[in-house]
């Protein structure tokens with residue numbers, strides 16, 4: 001539903017457009033109708049003028065006729081009657097008649113008809129008076145004898161002595177023109193100089209006055225009996241503008257033509273209603289066509305929207321289905337994750353149990369041997385019942401030291417490492433490790449060399465734990481070279497990008513196919529029982545991870561191994 005305000009605006013707009021179209025159509029057809037009316041009126045004007053023109057010279061010509069001149073002198077009038085009747089018939093005139101100087105008809109074409117003019121006196125008629133003054137006379141009026149209207153024209157008839165001896169007159173009935181107008185179904189009227197309608201296609205308009213006739217003029221008209229006893233009432237009409245008028249409240253388009261010679265005016269009233277009907281019918285046709293086009297467009301649009309709606313409904317159904325499948329998949333994954341988590345927990349528990357088992361085996365094995373040895377020494381001393389020798393004490397002290405070393409290594413796992421990090425210079429770490437390993441390094445068996453930059457390489461860490469790592473890696477290197485003739489141990493410190501790096505390389509057997517992942521496995525060792533528990537690299541890797549660093553190991557060409565320890569630089573100290 002459209003909001004009422006929008007509907008109102010739309011209604012006003014449509015009404016405005018319709019009004020404008022109606023006015024355009026009306027104006028178009030009005031122009032066309034006026035053009036057509038002008039054409040018709042020009043035709044009627046020329047018909048009327050030629051009809052009058054046709055006979056306008058007759059009176060003059062007849063006035064020169066010998067028979068007429070003889071007649072005016074009172075000779076041979078019966079023959080003249082017949083002659084005039086013949087002329088009237090041939091020239092389609094109502095009557096041709098000869099008046100004497102008193103205005104009395106002495107010869108006429110209708111001498112033998114009921115309403116014959118013979119002996120009637122028309123001396124009061126203007127056309128008689130004008131002819132008696134020696135001029136051609138013309139007068140339109142209703143016949144006093146026949147009561148039929150017509151145009152009277154006359155000419156003086158001169159006697160041989162040159163004096164006016166009578167008047168020859170004739171009457172032309174213009175009623176035929178009215179019939180033509182009527183047959184054409186048109187509203188045409190002819191008015192005279194007084195505005196009195198002489199001829200009209202509509203009989204009701206005939207002898208009506210178009211304008212007010214002054215009383216004096218009315219008297220004059222009455223005196224010449226121009227319209228006999230007809231009251232000459234005013235026609236109920238008014239002009240709305242130059243080309244529009246209403247007659248008896250019916251609107252017309254109006255076109256007029258002047259017949260200047262006689263001060264007559266021809267009016268053509270074209271029906272305005274027919275133009276209104278034409279304009280309306282075109283407007284309605286156009287509105288219907290526009291409505292049909294609009295309805296078709298709306299129908300197409302609705303269908304298009306419907307199709308789009310159905311498509312989007314199908315899409316959203318697909319989407320809902322996809323969402324449902326996704327939700328199912330998410331649930332499946334969650335379940336799988338839960339299962340995985342459970343499995344991982346289970347695995348961790350199993351690993352812990354396995355590690356515990358392995359640790360128990362390792363500890364039992366490592367400690368079992370010195371304990372059994374000590375037990376044997378003690379049993380032997382008891383049997384001999386002699387005070388123990390100094391060498392026995394030394395041997396037992398060695399066994400205790402070995403057991404202490406084993407427990408020291410195990411303690412690393414039980415003791416939480418110190419997390420106190422501070423800037424540490426890698427050169428200092430190296431010095432610490434060198435001191436710890438001084439006995440081995442200075443034994444003369446190992447060719448030891450170190451290389452480091454002349455500026456400190458600061459990393460962030462715990463110095464003692466880093467010493468523990470480096471010492472372990474260096475000791476591993478020396479242990480690996482036990483059976484080698486040339487024992488070369490090199491340690492190099494450098495700064496690469498944002499890391500401090502320590503390389504420890506040896507000339508031992510190398511790590512073979514193993515990777516650092518293998519070596520750092522707890523309890524992985526290639527050493528003989530009692531010489532190592534395979535925990536050194538496991539511990540070292542943990543410590544370096546705590547420092548955000550990494551340990552790599554690879555074989556060295558032509559022989560030996562290289563361990564590379566990377567630790568992030570201490571930024572503040574570096575900047576300082």
Ligand code: ADP
Pocket residue numbers: 472476477478480506508509510511519520524525526527531532533534535536537538561
């Ligand atoms: P352990 O020293 O107790 O064996 P580690 O975890 O320190 O335990 O070392 C694990 C194993 O890694 C050693 O047993 C040895 O086989 C190997 N390894 C370590 N360092 C080297 C090295 N520089 N050259 C060859 N093998 C090495």
